[in-house]
Amino acid sequence: MRILGINNEMHISSACLIEDGRIVAAAAEERFTREKLTRKFPLETIKYCFKEANIKMEEVDYIATSWNPGVYFTKFNPIYSGQRRHMVEQLYSIPDNLMQLYVRPEVDYVFQEISGSFGQTKTYYITHHRAHAANGFFLSPFSSAAILTADAQGEFESTTFCHGKDNKINYIKGINYPHSFGVLYSTFTEFLGFSANSDEWKVMALASYADPNNKFYKLLKEDVVRFQGDGGFELNLSYFKGFLHDQPNLYTGRLVEIFGSARERNGELQERHFEIAAALQKISEEAIVHLLNWLFQQTRERNLVLSGGSFMNSVFNGKVLELTPFDNLFVSSCPDDSGNCFGAAFYLYNHILGKDRGIPMQHNYYGPQYTDSEIEETLKGYNLNYTYEENIFKKAAKLLSEGNIIGWFQGRMEFGQRALGNRSILADPRSGDMKDKVNRAVKFRESFRPFAPAVIKEKQEEYFEIGKGGDVPFMEKVYSVKQDKRDKIPAVVHVDGSGRIQTVTNELSPEFYSLIEEFRKITNIPIVLNTSFNLNGEPIVCSPSDAIKTFYSCGLDTLVIGNYIIHKGC
Numbered sequence: 001m002r003i004l005g006i007n008n009e010m011h012i013s014s015a016c017l018i019e020d021g022r023i024v025a026a027a028a029e030e031r032f033t034r035e036k037l038t039r040k041f042p043l044e045t046i047k048y049c050f051k052e053a054n055i056k057m058e059e060v061d062y063i064a065t066s067w068n069p070g071v072y073f074t075k076f077n078p079i080y081s082g083q084r085r086h087m088v089e090q091l092y093s094i095p096d097n098l099m100q101l102y103v104r105p106e107v108d109y110v111f112q113e114i115s116g117s118f119g120q121t122k123t124y125y126i127t128h129h130r131a132h133a134a135n136g137f138f139l140s141p142f143s144s145a146a147i148l149t150a151d152a153q154g155e156f157e158s159t160t161f162c163h164g165k166d167n168k169i170n171y172i173k174g175i176n177y178p179h180s181f182g183v184l185y186s187t188f189t190e191f192l193g194f195s196a197n198s199d200e201w202k203v204m205a206l207a208s209y210a211d212p213n214n215k216f217y218k219l220l221k222e223d224v225v226r227f228q229g230d231g232g233f234e235l236n237l238s239y240f241k242g243f244l245h246d247q248p249n250l251y252t253g254r255l256v257e258i259f260g261s262a263r264e265r266n267g268e269l270q271e272r273h274f275e276i277a278a279a280l281q282k283i284s285e286e287a288i289v290h291l292l293n294w295l296f297q298q299t300r301e302r303n304l305v306l307s308g309g310s311f312m313n314s315v316f317n318g319k320v321l322e323l324t325p326f327d328n329l330f331v332s333s334c335p336d337d338s339g340n341c342f343g344a345a346f347y348l349y350n351h352i353l354g355k356d357r358g359i360p361m362q363h364n365y366y367g368p369q370y371t372d373s374e375i376e377e378t379l380k381g382y383n384l385n386y387t388y389e390e391n392i393f394k395k396a397a398k399l400l401s402e403g404n405i406i407g408w409f410q411g412r413m414e415f416g417q418r419a420l421g422n423r424s425i426l427a428d429p430r431s432g433d434m435k436d437k438v439n440r441a442v443k444f445r446e447s448f449r450p451f452a453p454a455v456i457k458e459k460q461e462e463y464f465e466i467g468k469g470g471d472v473p474f475m476e477k478v479y480s481v482k483q484d485k486r487d488k489i490p491a492v493v494h495v496d497g498s499g500r501i502q503t504v505t506n507e508l509s510p511e512f513y514s515l516i517e518e519f520r521k522i523t524n525i526p527i528v529l530n531t532s533f534n535l536n537g538e539p540i541v542c543s544p545s546d547a548i549k550t551f552y553s554c555g556l557d558t559l560v561i562g563n564y565i566i567h568k569g570c
Contacts (some may be wrong), residue, residue, distance in 0.1 A: 001053065005345030006065040006123075008041055010128075011197060011309070012338035012417075015042040016366070017049040017060075018345045021358035023050035026366040026415045028338050031542040037198060048368060063123040064348040066131035066340035069153040101168040119543055123402075124352065126344045127156030129308070130169065132335070136307030137164035138350050139361035139422070140330035140432055145303035146295050150288065150310035150338070151195070152182025159291070159308075161231070161301055163299045167350040167357055168524070178243035179234045181284060181310045184225065187250040188280045193263035193274055196250055205317055205449050206269070206277035207539030208496040216272075219278035220259060225283050230296025233287050269448075272505075283325070285316050304469055307343075309336040310483045311476075314500045318477035321468040332473035333364035334416035363508045364474065365422060367413025370544055375562045378544040384566055392563045393511070397518035400428050400528060404557040405442055409547045410511045416542070418475045419532035420502055421454060423510030423540050423547075425556065426531040427491065429453060434491035434529060441555030445536040452530045453481075453492035456516050457503040459526040463489070475502040475530075493527050502530060504505065 002447075005016040005026075016026035025048060032044035051107055086146050126134075126383045132149040132490060141167055147162040147169065158180030161172040177183070186196040189203050226234045237243075240251030249262075256262060263273055279522045292304070304326040311331055312319060332339055349355050370378075379386050389395045396406060408459060419425075425442060427434050439447050452475050453463070465480040472479075478500045493499055506513040520526040533547065534540045541547045544561050551559040551566070559566040 001059050001062075001349070001353075002186075003062045003064055003345045003349055004046065004049070004060045004065065005044060005343075006046075007131075007337055007340040007344070008065055008067070009039050010067065010340065010569065011039065011335040012037055012336065013039050013045075014277035014415075014454040015045040015049055016339040016341040016345055016415075017053055018342075019053065021346075021349055021355060023361075023366055024330045025341070026341060027050040027368070027413065027542075028539070029417070030539040031367065031413065033208040033548070034185055034539060036539045047358070049304060057121070060121050062231065063121055064117055064126055065123070066126055066128055066337075068125040068127045068155060070125060070397075071127065072432035076160035083091075104244065105307075110385075124348050126343070127157075128346045129157050129160040129174065130171075130342070130347055130351075131340040131343030132202055133164070133169050133305075134347035134351065135339040135342070136330065136332055136335065137162075137169060138167075138346040138357060139332050139342065140164075142301075142303040142305065142328070142330060143302060145330070146292075146299040146301040147305045147307070148288075148292060148295055148324070149306075149308040150181045150291075150524060151308035151407060152351045153177035158182060161291070161295050161298065164302070164305065167354060169347070169351055172295075175232050176474045178237065178240065181231075181287065183240060183242065183250075184235060185284060186279065187242060187255075188276065190250045191255065191259070191262045192277060192523050193265050193267055198442055199423045201312065202378065202446065202449065203277045204281060204313055205494070206274055207281035207315070208278075208494055209448065209499070210271070210274035210278040211277040214275045214279055216276045217282055220279055221286075223258075225287055226391040227287065227290050231298075233290065258305040275445070281315065284313070285311075285319065287325045288316065289320075292320070292326070296313040296325045304329050306331050307335045307339075313453055314476055315478045315498075318469060318479050319373040321398040321447065327468065329469070331474070331476045333414075333418070333420070333476070335476075336417065338416065341345045345565055346500070352400050364415040364420060365412040365434045365509075366415045368542060370562070371564050372564075375544050375564055378548070379561075379566070381563060382545075382548055384548070386564045386566045387566055389563055392560060393514040395565065396426075396515055396558075396560050397522055399558055400426060401495070403428060403447050404429065405434075405438060405527045405555065406548055406557045407551050407559040408512075408515070409533065409544065409559070409561040413542055416474070417532075418452075418502075419505065419530065419540055420473075420475060421515075421530065422455075422511050423533040423542075424512075425531045425533050426515075428523075428531045429491045429527050430523065430525060432490045437555075438491075438529070438531065444554065448495075448532070450494040451492050452528045453499045454502045454504055454516060454530040456506045456513065456520065456526040458503065460503050461519075463527065472504045473503055473505075473508070475500055476502070488525060489527055492527065 013029040029042035142167040157174040159175040189195040239255040
């Protein structure tokens with residue numbers, strides 16, 4: 001059984017193909033169109049999925065998409081403009097776009113609920129937060145778990161409480177938009193001079209530069225975020241207006257009156273801005289802990305699944321098990337909207353069709369890969385001088401140890417917003433000035449933003465305070481770097497002594513593991529600095545051509561594609 005999962009017209013359009021419960025291929029549309037965070041229909045991604053599986057549209061049994069416009073026929077709130085997004089036109093968007101892949105000239109209409117069909121392929125419209133829940137639970141290793149989803153908004157809901165058991169997800173209750181963690185965090189992201197729904201992790205990074213127990217936290221606690229006894233919360237909407245029609249800003253004049261003037265884009269960062277970011281992070285964490293404590297009381301589960309864009313917040317993810325009664329946590333590599341192509345597909349496969357669950361998500365390498373001959377053909381097409389190395393890992397490790405910043409391109413492309421060693425920029429973590437150098441000359445981004453330490457799994461507890469958290473295969477959690485190790489890897493230690501780590505195994509990432517192991521043999525450090533292979537404002541590279549263009553557009557010293565090496569000036 002083949003299911004095509006689609007996330008369409010939401011943040012980061014994406015698609016996946018699963019076959020008998022196994023992920024065959026998946027990618028975000030931005031990787032092919034080179035338009036970052038595109039919401040366009042993922043046509044190029046679908047073409048890639050079909051090519052990878054060597055099938056045509058007619059061989060797909062079901063289509064599942066992560067938005068249900070049919071909800072609007074039974075429930076509609078005319079007050080909020082956010083409720084007017086993604087209207088019933090999306091019912092026709094799917095078949096209209098897929099006609100480009102279908103050879104038959106006719107097409108049946110699609111019903112507004114989950115029972116319609118496109119040609120001979122049934123199309124299911126899964127509600128947004130059900131897809132988030134499925135993306136987390138059905139990819140987790142847990143047979144049962146409490147599930148919390150949170151983001152800006154779904155059709156109406158912003159937060160849901162669920163209980164997963166075997167191949168079913170049981171809905172407990174939800175919290176409706178605009179009372180939303182996404183609204184809270186995005187509004188202050190814009191207030192602090194960044195782009196909402198894009199730069200929230202910049203605010204997360206800023207938060208580490210100030211004590212959160214400041215006057216702004218007191219203001220948020222007393223008047224902006226209100227906790228409720230039934231595990232819910234409300235926002236004081238007098239501070240927010242992004243949910244209203246035709247508003248120039250997400251925040252109101254009251255927020256400016258209480259918190260001071262908004263920072264201009266690219267304006268100077270002041271101590272007040274750091275304090276607001278720290279306070280925002282703290283109140284967000286407390287609010288989610290409030291919800292999780294209630295969820296635990298309802299389910300009595302020891303396993304927890306978190307999904308939705310709010311749980312791209314790796315700082316909070318690293319604290320969850322210490323702050324709540326749960327013992328085990330799973331956050332997929334893509335809890336944001338991009339991962340809802342998985343969520344829609346698996347909700348259909350497991351929950352609706354009742355199929356048994358497959359293996360848990362162990363990696364996110366579901367994108368295109370390129371043979372040596374394809375890579376060499378591309379290199380020749382650009383008329384580049386290059387060398388071929390039999391032991392590419394030993395050579396690349398030596399270059400890293402000598403201070404070279406490397407563009408690293410291997411195997412299948414990662415799915416999700418974080419590069420995990422196949423489309424990465426790598427550097428030596430021992431260098432005190434390496435973080436600033438990579439931020440300034442390679443990534444062209446703000447100096448306060450940290451980089452991730454990628455560490456060999458068996459060495460993780462030598463360098464990091466892991467606690468109950470366990471492995472971090474998807475760079476989804478932040479942990480403290482041990483005090484006596486911070487001066488050994490300064491380039492990957494944030495200002496608060498933490499690191500958003502990635503644990504690397506030989507079983508799942510043999511190429512990346514081999515590189516780090518060779519680097520350890522040279523330096524006695526089992527860690528490399530890892531950041532995504534892209535420039536600020538661009539998607540992560542997908543093809544060898546993308547990698548070459550990015551390499552010559554920034555301060556990278558060396559490009560390693562497969563077994564081929566290119567140096568600047570050669």
